[in-house]
Amino acid sequence: MRLFKPEVEAQRFWNPYTQTMPRAELDRLHLKKLQTLIAYAYHRSPMYRSLLDRHKVRPAEIQTMDDFVKRLPFIDKKDVLEAQATSPPFGDAQAIPEDFFLQRFATSGSTGVPLHIPLTYYSSVLWGESWLYILWGIGLRPRHSFYFPFHWGIFAAFWSAYMGVRRLGGTVVSGGGLDSKARIQQILQYRPDAIFGTPTYMLYLGEVAREMGVDLRKTSVSYVLVAGEPGGSIPSTRQAMEETWGAKAYELYGIAELGPTNPGCPMQGGVHLCEEWYHALVVDEAGNPVPYGEVGEHIVTAYIQHGQPLIKYRSHDLVRWTDEPCGCGTTWLYYPGGVLGRTDHMIIIKGVNVYPSAVEALLHKVAGLSEHYELHVGREAANDFVTVKVEARPETSAERYGGLKGEAEGILKSMIGVTIGVEVQAPGTLPRYELKAKRFFDHRPAEHRWQLAGRTGG
Ligand SMILES: [Zn+2]
The missing domain is CATH 3.40.50.12780 (ANL, N-terminal domain)
Known part of the structure; x- marks a missing residue:
């Protein structure tokens, strides 16, 4: 039937x-x-x-x-x-x-x-x-x-x-x-x-x-x-x-x-x-x-x-x-x-919008890095800055971490146009999640995040 x-x-x-x-x-x-x-x-x-x-x-x-x-x-x-x-x-x-x-x-x-x-x-x-x-x-x-x-x-x-x-x-x-x-x-x-x-x-x-x-x-x-x-x-x-x-x-x-x-x-x-x-x-x-x-x-x-x-x-x-x-x-x-990201995850570095999903996509272009990463966003003077922590793949030897860092930073700089720091870590050092992964860590003061100024409910 x-x-x-x-x-x-x-x-x-x-x-x-x-x-x-x-x-x-x-x-x-x-x-x-x-x-x-x-x-x-x-x-x-x-x-x-x-x-x-x-x-x-x-x-x-x-x-x-x-x-x-x-x-x-x-x-x-x-x-x-x-x-x-x-x-x-x-x-x-x-x-x-x-x-x-x-x-x-x-x-x-x-x-x-x-x-x-x-x-x-x-x-x-x-x-x-x-x-x-x-x-x-x-x-x-x-x-x-x-x-x-x-x-x-x-x-x-x-x-x-x-x-x-x-x-x-x-x-x-x-x-x-x-x-x-x-x-x-x-x-x-x-x-x-x-x-x-x-x-x-x-x-x-x-x-x-x-x-x-x-x-x-x-x-x-x-x-x-x-x-x-x-x-x-x-x-x-x-x-x-x-x-x-x-x-x-x-x-x-x-x-x-x-x-x-x-x-x-x-x-x-x-x-x-x-x-x-x-x-x-x-x-x-x-x-x-x-x-x-x-x-x-x-x-x-x-x-x-x-x-x-x-x-x-x-x-x-x-x-x-x-x-x-x-x-x-x-x-x-x-x-x-x-x-492409969360409004409260909107990052603006020197006038350039940086979307977390774009950073993720570029990290994956570096052979030797895994899909496990965290974005840490802070504020210094008049600018946001971003540090990416990313795990190397298990088969990557620790001597290559420095080279991978340089390669990832180079790709981010050339594709997004701003400097984003990368720290390469050993496999298994970042937490694992069954549902939503926490990848975005915001260390900025609240007033530097996205504000919707249109007619809101409040
Ligand atoms: Zn369609």
Whole structure:
């Protein structure tokens, strides 16, 4: 028995209708959805009612996309935290009764206070569906099986991918509660077609497998599906994963509070905005949309977060958006290179913007250096400065560390145009992570970090 008709199985897009819709039609649809959502949020979420009242804007006044861009305030994580604190867990941010909640997630707040995320049953189906635009696009079908080397915790992380595999009708194989060695044994035993994980963890499993004498290239895994941190759209990182696994690597970029917002492109060079469930702007520090081709902060609206609606939510992620076709045939917005960094990780050295992802990509060009690195950013006089700590590969002899340092510093200087110090360390000296790796260490005073001066929620 088949879950889909053969002619549907053969189609390239999960939803050809919306994925190839002309821009003008997409934008008309966005405006209708935004107007509906703004009215819904205003009437159901005390947080939104008070935010819009404070900014003296009524839902009915948002008549055009320009109104939406110029009149509606941004909202930030701190606004949601304040609204939730009125009556935890969800407080004034909650839009519908808890009876409708299927699941709760939380983020690991850097300040220690977690942000709570409710998910209705319907939202969970659509969160899953967002993954299908990439899974289906690269040829994954109900006959395939999917391995989750993931602890099923309170973080949204790969739960949405699980919802996606359920929506697809694929087979879920869970590696929850196991260590990395036991997971590799399970992969050998269950022979999954695809594996989910962060780029860091996918590469770490390669190290563990080598210690065990297992060659991951000879396993059943043909698809490596990464999310949670940049890497899938950084050519050198993707290549390292593909060489480790003997598989193709694809990315999805999501935002825990909103869901899987940006499925990757089957051509592997970046991610698309899932314009069926999300709207996005990319803005400069004044809060104005930047022209296509330029970099700014990703501001996202979810049409599918009914329990806790978020409109013009500040992701603090830096992306470059473009209307250039990527080659896969969709009309959805394209962000080449995926997430380029965090706004609070924006480094400016002598007037030059330095993106952490660019530093990562260049480090990988130096044979003899591993994928394990940290960026340390400080402030001296009127300038940021960066020191990179990076581990040598195990087969690199310690006498070569000095040469590698010079080579890496030379490449960074010639490609980025500023001086970045490199320290080469022995293998295993930097910490390893199962979910998001901590790579960015900011030692600058707060006033020297990115500030969004546009209309914010506060
Ligand atoms: Zn594409």
